[in-house]
Amino acid sequence: MRDIQTELDDLCSTLASYPDCGRVTSAIPELARVDPKKFAIAVADLNGQTWSAGNAEEPFSIQSISKVFLLALSLGRLGDQLWERVGREPSGSAFNSIVQLEHEGGVPRNPFINAGALVVTDIVLGRREPREAIGEILQFVRAVSEDDSIFVDDNVANSEARFSHRNASLAHFLAAHGNLTNSVERVIGTYVHQCAIAMSCRQLARSGLFLAHGGVNPASGSQILSAKRARRINALMMTCGHYDGSGDFAFRVGLPGKSGIGGGILAIVPGKASLCVWSPGLNQQGNSQLGTLALERLAHAAGWNVFGS
Numbered sequence: 001m002r003d004i005q006t007e008l009d010d011l012c013s014t015l016a017s018y019p020d021c022g023r024v025t026s027a028i029p030e031l032a033r034v035d036p037k038k039f040a041i042a043v044a045d046l047n048g049q050t051w052s053a054g055n056a057e058e059p060f061s062i063q064s065i066s067k068v069f070l071l072a073l074s075l076g077r078l079g080d081q082l083w084e085r086v087g088r089e090p091s092g093s094a095f096n097s098i099v100q101l102e103h104e105g106g107v108p109r110n111p112f113i114n115a116g117a118l119v120v121t122d123i124v125l126g127r128r129e130p131r132e133a134i135g136e137i138l139q140f141v142r143a144v145s146e147d148d149s150i151f152v153d154d155n156v157a158n159s160e161a162r163f164s165h166r167n168a169s170l171a172h173f174l175a176a177h178g179n180l181t182n183s184v185e186r187v188i189g190t191y192v193h194q195c196a197i198a199m200s201c202r203q204l205a206r207s208g209l210f211l212a213h214g215g216v217n218p219a220s221g222s223q224i225l226s227a228k229r230a231r232r233i234n235a236l237m238m239t240c241g242h243y244d245g246s247g248d249f250a251f252r253v254g255l256p257g258k259s260g261i262g263g264g265i266l267a268i269v270p271g272k273a274s275l276c277v278w279s280p281g282l283n284q285q286g287n288s289q290l291g292t293l294a295l296e297r298l299a300h301a302a303g304w305n306v307f308g309s
């Protein structure tokens with residue numbers, strides 16, 4: 001391919017004039033106001049180099065991308081016992097489906113749909129105050145990104161909290177099946193705050209490097225989690241990271257990825273790099289429309305695909 005910077009600049013200018021950029025989420029009022037024309041993309045490699053184009057320094061709401069960090073933390077806390085409380089199969093359903101949870105007796109299909117993330121939040125929360133758990137999650141994200149300026153956007157958290165009826169319903173279903181140890185209020189409070197972490201594309205690209213590097217943060221050399229767990233998180237990102245659009249993302253991009261309704265996508269190129277794109281307009285499945293297209297083009301140009309180049 002041409003050099004990475006030229007590729008990113010080109011994607012940025014081509015996609016800026018793209019006719020259909022999807023629809024910004026209306027589920028969280030504070031996010032509904034984000035300009036759909038924002039676009040950023042960043043690449044971080046294992047040698048510490050980063051490339052970016054567009055609004056790559058501008059923090060946006062990472063939303064469900066946080067579920068990757070939450071999963072890493074909860075595996076550290078509970079180990080493989082986690083899999084007694086949450087499955088690891090693609091859901092094929094919307095990210096906030098209630099029907100599936102009821103049908104499957106209160107054990108969510110995977111940690112990346114909302115029901116699964118609520119269980120994982122409950123695990124990370126443990127017996128602590130929500131404030132302490134949110135602090136630990138933020139610390140983790142800062143450590144893997146090597147950036148202490150990362151923060152939780154309380155306006156977004158409060159905005160989501162006011163409209164959490166659906167997630168609260170999921171949490172009540174989980175509680176009814178004995179799959180929550182904390183109260184619904186505490187779990188939802190912790191959940192909306194960790195979803196409201198704000199990060200830029202550059203920060204997010206750097207934050208994924210430990211997953212591209214066998215669980216080791218290449219910048220600090222510290223082992224964040226075992227190589228086996230890093231592989232497994234990548235596998236779950238590939239099969240479940242885009243909800244009922246996961247098959248399409250694997251088909252088009254061929255990399256483990258996790259989307260958020262803020263319009264961000266984190267994608268991992270194992271052994272090579274970590275990528276992040278942000279474009280707030282979403283497709284039918286709630287994944288960034290132009291973000292997916294940008295990653296499809298970049299991965300194709302660079303020959304980055306876990307199924308072969």
Ligand code: GLU
Pocket residue numbers: 027062063064065095096114160167192195259260261262286
């Ligand atoms: N906070 C959002 C929710 O729970 C996250 C959804 C997403 O990013 O896909 O609905």
